[in-house]
Amino acid sequence: MDFKTSHDGQQRIMNYLADSVLELSDEEILAEVRESGADPQEVANRADYALRQAADTWESENERLSELGHTINQRYWRCIDGNYHNYCVRCGLPVSFATATGEMEGGAFDGSCPENAYPVKKREA
Amino acid sequence: MTQLLSLIDTIQHLAPSQTPESPISPHPLELPLSINAALKTALVVAHESLVKLFKRFFEEDRYTVRIASNTEEGMRLYRDFGPFNVVIIDYDAPQCNGVAADYRLLQTSGRNLASDILKIEPSQGIIFAAPAYRSPGDLALPQGLVHIPVLIDITLLPLRTFLTTLEVRRAIDALTNPDKLRLMSSASYRIRGLGRAAHSKTAEDLLVEAQLKTLTGDRQWNRSVDFVRHLTEAMRSIADCWKKKEGDQETWLFTEIVKVNAEGEEISPLDNIPSSEAAADRSLIAMEEVDGIFSEFGDDMQATQVLQGTYDGLTPKQIKQKYGLNEKEYAAAKKRIRMKLSRTNRHNGGKEHGF
Numbered sequence: 001m002d003f004k005t006s007h008d009g010q011q012r013i014m015n016y017l018a019d020s021v022l023e024l025s026d027e028e029i030l031a032e033v034r035e036s037g038a039d040p041q042e043v044a045n046r047a048d049y050a051l052r053q054a055a056d057t058w059e060s061e062n063e064r065l066s067e068l069g070h071t072i073n074q075r076y077w078r079c080i081d082g083n084y085h086n087y088c089v090r091c092g093l094p095v096s097f098a099t100a101t102g103e104m105e106g107g108a109f110d111g112s113c114p115e116n117a118y119p120v121k122k123r124e125a
Numbered sequence: 126m127t128q129l130l131s132l133i134d135t136i137q138h139l140a141p142s143q144t145p146e147s148p149i150s151p152h153p154l155e156l157p158l159s160i161n162a163a164l165k166t167a168l169v170v171a172h173e174s175l176v177k178l179f180k181r182f183f184e185e186d187r188y189t190v191r192i193a194s195n196t197e198e199g200m201r202l203y204r205d206f207g208p209f210n211v212v213i214i215d216y217d218a219p220q221c222n223g224v225a226a227d228y229r230l231l232q233t234s235g236r237n238l239a240s241d242i243l244k245i246e247p248s249q250g251i252i253f254a255a256p257a258y259r260s261p262g263d264l265a266l267p268q269g270l271v272h273i274p275v276l277i278d279i280t281l282l283p284l285r286t287f288l289t290t291l292e293v294r295r296a297i298d299a300l301t302n303p304d305k306l307r308l309m310s311s312a313s314y315r316i317r318g319l320g321r322a323a324h325s326k327t328a329e330d331l332l333v334e335a336q337l338k339t340l341t342g343d344r345q346w347n348r349s350v351d352f353v354r355h356l357t358e359a360m361r362s363i364a365d366c367w368k369k370k371e372g373d374q375e376t377w378l379f380t381e382i383v384k385v386n387a388e389g390e391e392i393s394p395l396d397n398i399p400s401s402e403a404a405a406d407r408s409l410i411a412m413e414e415v416d417g418i419f420s421e422f423g424d425d426m427q428a429t430q431v432l433q434g435t436y437d438g439l440t441p442k443q444i445k446q447k448y449g450l451n452e453k454e455y456a457a458a459k460k461r462i463r464m465k466l467s468r469t470n471r472h473n474g475g476k477e478h479g480f
Contacts, residue, residue: 009436010415011368014318015361016435017466020459021311022354026303028460033306036467040306047305050329051297051336058340059290063274066283067260073282074289077341084341089282099334116278 057102065095065104069113090115164348165189168207170199170238171215175254175279179213182281186288196238197221208246211291214238216255216264216275239270248298250291252276252284289340296352304353308332310467311357315364320414322368335359421465427458428465 024032033040065072070088072095077084085096091113095106165188169179176192183190191206193199196218203212216235239251253275255264261275274287300308312328319326335356338344344359346352415436422428427450434444445455 009438010320010418011318012438013415013418013432013435014314015364017463018311018314018318018357018361020463021307021314022357024307024463026301029303029306029310032310032463032467035464040302043309044302044305046329047309047332048297048300050333051300054333054336055290055294055297055340058337059274062283062286062290063261066278069278071278071280071282072286074286074342077343079338079341079343084337084343099337102333102337 054102061097061102061104065108068108068111069116070095070108071113071116072108088113088115166191166206166209168193168199168202168209168212170194170196170218170235171213171254172218175215175256178279178281179284182284195219195221196234199238200241203242203245207242208249210250210295211288212239212242212249212251213276214251214253216253217257236264236266236270239273240267243269248295250295252287252291254279289342292346292348293336293340293352300352307353308356312360315360319364319368322370324367326367331360331363332356334363338363418466422462425458425461427454428461431455431458432462 021029030040033043062072065088069090070093071090072086073089076089077086079085083096083098085094087094088108091108093107093110093113095104095108097104165186167179167183167188167190169176169183169190170193171179173194180190188210191202191209193202196214197220199212199214199218203209214235217232218235218238220234235253239253242249242251251273253264253273255261255275255277256279258264258275258277260277264275266273266275274291276283276287309328309332312331316323316326316328316331335344338359339346339355344355344362346355350358419429419432422432427448430448430450431444434447439447441455444450445452450458
């Protein structure tokens with residue numbers, strides 16, 4: 001008995017269904033969600049909320065880093081066990097965030113970037 | 126899908142009054158694409174010193190750019206050619222040429238331009254460039270403009286972060302309800318396909334992970350692919366990764382696989398299977414689910430054939446050939462499978478598996 005095949009077969013069926021979602025018309029996807037017993041508006045709202053909240057968190061955490069004078073190269077994010085790691089390209093202090101929460105932490109949040117002193121001559125609005 | 130249309134709309138706004146030979150701005154840049162063929166466009170309203178930096182950045186990212194050196198010119202270009210994928214406004218940009226800004230006074234022309242643009246197109250993505258300020262708070266932006274990101278550190282890296290976030294936000298705004306349902310449905314099936322490897326993650330977790338991978342640049346979004354397709358592809362890749370990581374190492378608690386029969390006796394599907402394979406328990410649970418899926422279609426021969434072919438890893442073409450199904454029969458069987466399994470997606474998976 002080939003156990004692995006049966007397990008992969010189950011995943012193949014689900015992936016097949018996941019892929020074919022894109023082929024459905026608007027009416028068909030609405031009907032499918034209704035058929036599943038869920039409220040389409042509620043499901044759509046949940047997707048919307050999840051996407052916006054993740055973008056908000058990502059943006060606000062990046063703004064915090066920016067206000068502290070740290071500079072992060074987006075291309076240097078590395079994912080290790082679900083956590084993303086990076087560092088300030090100026091001072092080298094680390095920063096990481098967990099995809100589960102989207103919140104960032106690390107030495108870079110402890111204070112201003114020591115290698116990025118703002119010019120003395122700064123205007124204030 | 127609509128988020129691609131939003132890009133096309135942008136191009137259409139550019140097209141009517143322009144020919145490839147016509148001047149595109151008072152300060153045309155040497156760009157890799159004709160502005161009419163450009164997939165991404167930007168308006169930069171800034172001093173010359175900033176323009177040089179933005180030019181480099183946008184050339185790298187294959188944007189085409191229109192440039193204005195003052196806010197009046199910026200407004201004219203926006204009226205003629207907007208909306209753009211992004212508008213960058215130097216917060217201290219002068220209102221018009223030849224009039225030096227009085228820096229003893231609060232600078233307002235940049236913020237006024239942003240307000241005017243948002244009146245025309247409320248969803249227009251804007252970034253303020255404010256290199257002369259200490260922090261975004263120093264700009265004392267009014268309530269209607271506080272959502273606009275402020276670039277204090279005028280280097281390419283923060284600009285790239287802002288721009289990616291802005292593009293993703295724009296794509297989220299453009300999603301229709303059916304688009305969101307497609308994403309959730311796709312995520313839900315992927316989670317169900319993962320079985321125990323999902324580790325109680327939900328469809329929303331998978332969706333957010335796909336978006337974060339896009340924001341970090343870990344998953345590159347090719348803008349010629351619409352956002353829904355991009356996210357579904359990203360989710361497939363992430364789910365495969367989770368599955369691979371799970372490998373054959375997982376173990377099951379007895380209570381997770383034991384079932385109670387009609388007489389109230391506990392029975393385990395492992396009891397009758399002598400196997401030393403590490404994956405045996407996991408696969409037996411999967412087999413049970415597969416059996417459950419097939420039993421749903423016991424009286425539907427064509428749906429069973431499509432399921433069997435998919436289960437065996439055949440392509441749609443191979444399935445049709447093997448079972449002698451024509452296109453119409455195949456599509457109808459697939460639809461019946463979807464409709465029936467969407468119900469069990471809800472009932473078996475419950476909230477923890479998505480819907």
